[in-house]
Amino acid sequence: MTGHVTIRNLSRSFGTFAALRDVSLEIPAGELVALLGPSGSGKTTLLRIIAGLDLPDAGQVLINGEDRIARHPRERGVGFVFQHYALFRHMTVGENIAFGLRVRPRGERPTRAEIRSRVATLLDLVQLGWLIDRYPSELSGGQRQRVALARALAIEPRLLLLDEPFGALDTKVRKELGAWLRDLHHGTAITSLLVTHDQEEALELADRIVLMAQGKVEQVGTPAELYTRPATPFVLEFLGEANRLPCRLGEGGAAILAGTGDVLAHGLEPDHPLARSGADVTLYVRPHDLLLEPEHEGPVVITRVRMAGAFAKVEALMQGISLTALMPFHRLGASGLREGEHARLRVLHGTAFAAEGVEHPAALRFEARGVTVPA
Structure with a gap:
């Protein structure tokens, strides 16, 4: 089941620095939404709060109408993909993908046969079935990021969060993997939230863009709306x-x-x-x-x-x-x-x-x- 996310009056400060300032936002179910903005705009802080990796000073995060602030990250039904892969180096590709399923409480854990089947299905989805027994050190950067994405999808999340997932890749691989992610997203119909500072990436991949600056939302809309009808000079100049x-x-x-x-x-x-x-x-x-x-x-x-x-x-x-x-x-x-x-x-x-x-x-x-x- 995909997740509709509602952010209500979210604020977060680190000392005297206000990372988020009363942010409210709707993320429709099934959309790929890009959080775009310069460094320090608050986009990664917002993503971490949605994931449960940080807590706000005030505000709510609702997924399908249920407030998830008090929930442990494991209970939020959220998959997370980081910029630097975060794969377990001592585990094979197959073991990395299966990890989230194997650490579930005994009553919720799939059988070994079910886990093997799920891993095989995901490896086919990310087109890496032939690498199931390889270790992360034996993979290219693009292959590692696909494995990281498969691992996030293994738990069948309501919401997929991607924090600069292509930032460590060269331009050619970044573009190829971005196009692949776009096709994958529409094939799975999962709700996805992508953090990026790359304007071109957001314009090409996202159904909707949330442009942030100084902890606030400047404008929300489709790529065409933001590019052709910017609400402020900042939006216009940031997008080109x-x-x-x-x-x-x-x-x-x-x-x-x-x-x-x-x-x-x-x-x-x-x-x-x-x-x-x-x-x-x-x-x-x-x-x-x-x-x-x-x-x-x-x-x-x-x-x-x-x-x-x-x-x-x-x-x-x-x-x-x-x-x-x-x-x-x-x-x-x-x-x-x-x-x-x-x-x-x-x-x-x-x-x-x-x-x-x-x-x-x-x-x-x-x-x-x-x-x-x-x-």
């Missing part, structure tokens, strides 16, 4: 690089570059309070949504052009503002952009937030009009 353009809002919510009369983009929500305010805002634009076009004596000066994988990364300066634009590498030659040359700037899509002290904190989305993007 962005250019900052100081603007004032003109008629109809148009974003006008500060100090000039240049209209960069138009607001998509004309009735938004911020659009009608004429306020000073910061317009955030992703590098792939920034279009630079050569223009003699244009306000932008190209400072550097370099290859970044399949993309060309163009760095520039405009009135002291640093800019970064991305374009498919095959378009670079035809673009006419060269180091030292001038260009003009066009914004394809952007998100604006009011300056500090303005009463309308909600984001306002923008897009260009009449701009054709080169193929």
Whole structure:
């Protein structure tokens, strides 16, 4: 049975440091949810409290409606996978997977035949059946992490908790194992909670992301919701690089570059309070949504052009503002952009937030009009 998790007003401090500040959260049954945030944001502390490895100063952890704070970790029905595998070095792969079943109280312990069958099933699931008699020292990092995952699944947990499970692996293995975990999750329909500081990993793997900062939840939503409709500047910038353009809002919510009369983009929500305010805002634009076009004596000066994988990364300066634009590498030659040359700037899509002290904190989305993007 999968677990629906409810976190209510959870707080935890270590001395004067507040690791969690009145956190409330719903984790739907059967979803893979990523706890994302910088170091010190509270995500691992939250995971440890859910697992029963730490106790909160205040608040509740409910799994399927039952408060589990007072329960021993063994009684919570939770499987835990750590970053550094935590396998028993003196046990074989099969013995490691079977461990959680063999240490159950006698009345709850499966028979030896049942344990062997369960271990064989899990080894098939993680595609490592041929390694049952090997020791952890004889396995690769990716294989060890699969064994650790099989061991966590052996007890048939309501909830699977993963604390930076791929952090010790190289990039290629990390991506392969992440895709494999995603497929495995949907095959087992177990509720999973993944702690990561890797934005790309969270965006690719999770059904839902909980983005945390300084012990609080900044925003909860699907990867698409957080990326395209960030609630705060922190969310927007944490989930990817962005250019900052100081603007004032003109008629109809148009974003006008500060100090000039240049209209960069138009607001998509004309009735938004911020659009009608004429306020000073910061317009955030992703590098792939920034279009630079050569223009003699244009306000932008190209400072550097370099290859970044399949993309060309163009760095520039405009009135002291640093800019970064991305374009498919095959378009670079035809673009006419060269180091030292001038260009003009066009914004394809952007998100604006009011300056500090303005009463309308909600984001306002923008897009260009009449701009054709080169193929």
